[in-house]
Amino acid sequence: MSAPASPTPAQLGYRLPPEWAPHRATWLSWIHKEESWPGKLHTAYPPYIAFIKALTPSERVCINVADGPLRLAAQAMLHDAGADLSRIDFYNHPTNDAWCRDHGPAFLLNEQAAQRKVVVDWGYNAWGDKYPPYDLDDVIPTSIGAALGLPVYHPSIVMEGGSIEVNGAGVLLTTRACLLNKNRNPHLTQAQIENYLRNYYGQEHILWLEDGIVGDDTDGHIDDLTRFINADTVVTVVEPDTSDDNYHILQDNLQALKAMRLPTGGKLTIIELPMPRPIVHQDQRLPASYANFYIGNEVVVVPTFQDKADDAALAILEQCFPDRKVVGINSLDLIWGLGSFHCLSQQEPL
Numbered sequence: 001m002s003a004p005a006s007p008t009p010a011q012l013g014y015r016l017p018p019e020w021a022p023h024r025a026t027w028l029s030w031i032h033k034e035e036s037w038p039g040k041l042h043t044a045y046p047p048y049i050a051f052i053k054a055l056t057p058s059e060r061v062c063i064n065v066a067d068g069p070l071r072l073a074a075q076a077m078l079h080d081a082g083a084d085l086s087r088i089d090f091y092n093h094p095t096n097d098a099w100c101r102d103h104g105p106a107f108l109l110n111e112q113a114a115q116r117k118v119v120v121d122w123g124y125n126a127w128g129d130k131y132p133p134y135d136l137d138d139v140i141p142t143s144i145g146a147a148l149g150l151p152v153y154h155p156s157i158v159m160e161g162g163s164i165e166v167n168g169a170g171v172l173l174t175t176r177a178c179l180l181n182k183n184r185n186p187h188l189t190q191a192q193i194e195n196y197l198r199n200y201y202g203q204e205h206i207l208w209l210e211d212g213i214v215g216d217d218t219d220g221h222i223d224d225l226t227r228f229i230n231a232d233t234v235v236t237v238v239e240p241d242t243s244d245d246n247y248h249i250l251q252d253n254l255q256a257l258k259a260m261r262l263p264t265g266g267k268l269t270i271i272e273l274p275m276p277r278p279i280v281h282q283d284q285r286l287p288a289s290y291a292n293f294y295i296g297n298e299v300v301v302v303p304t305f306q307d308k309a310d311d312a313a314l315a316i317l318e319q320c321f322p323d324r325k326v327v328g329i330n331s332l333d334l335i336w337g338l339g340s341f342h343c344l345s346q347q348e349p350l
Contacts, residue, residue: 009120019294026062029344037333043336051294066095097134103124104144118153119144121152124137165222171231172206177212178221204263216287233270234271235271236257238273277309279305288303294342298325299324303340304329
């Protein structure tokens with residue numbers, strides 16, 4: 001398939017809201033895959049549960065689990081940690097892994113439509129067939145749509161939620177390293193991919209960066225790199241150490257952001273975030289980035305890394321989100337799985 005079917009969500013007036021728009025819930029897929037945290041799965045649960053506890057005071061948390069025994073185990077861990085189980089809903093949706101940002105649904109809204117909310121179920125191939133099997137993950141958006149009684153659209157191309165950012169005013173930001181990678185949709189040109197982005201995310205203006213950070217096995221997801229915090233402002237990670245492998249990548253992206261123009265003709269306001277020191281596990285650099293924060297209704301949950309840059313990153317984000325509490329949670333054990341809080345979560349708008 002090389003062209004969107006008609007009518008598309010955008011033609012019906014649906015748009016992907018920005019992450020800071022009000023949420024009904026945050027969706028997660030319960031951590032369970034030993035191969036993602038080899039020998040360390042048990043250490044991933046404390047920061048994961050701390051994340052859930054940070055969200056539940058201001059929104060529901062919906063968790064995909066494989067079966068009754070896993071649900072009971074999850075409930076027990078959450079109960080023992082003091083989480084408010086009355087704010088957490090479990091759904092019997094088996095998954096291959098936990099990265100709900102990428103295998104979860106895209107929820108679109110049209111406030112004027114009788115059916116306000118719809119789901120887009122993009123194809124999912126575990127970042128270019130890197131980690132099979134992924135058949136269970138691939139059907140999660142349709143399963144969630146069915147559980148919520150929402151219409152589901154199927155573009156029939158591969159797309160991951162962590163690969164795009166929207167500003168709430170028709171602008172989408174992504175990277176060529178990911179979306180133009182031949183391990184995703186080799187039959188599509190950049191123009192054709194832009195057509196899908198417009199038709200199934202409801203965005204009119206597409207902005208492209210080049211590469212993602214070193215160690216990112218997603219081939220350059222934007223959510224480790226550059227994030228919108230309002231309609232004309234981004235935070236973007238920079239590396240001050242000229243000998244670091246990320247230095248030139250992030251400088252190139254910074255210069256590209258400075259050259260970008262919004263549909264109004266205006267420039268982006270750019271706020272720089274530091275990078276933590278390199279974190280290496282078994283000779284592999286891990287994709288540690290403060291940009292992998294998650295914007296909840298009343299909190300912004302930020303991965304920290306027991307690094308001297310933690311406090312500076314949190315202070316910058318506190319200035320970016322004066323109406324939300326910025327919560328830093330030690331993500332050293334999560335990042336061994338090659339992702340953090342944004343990668344694990346998917347927002348459902350109110």
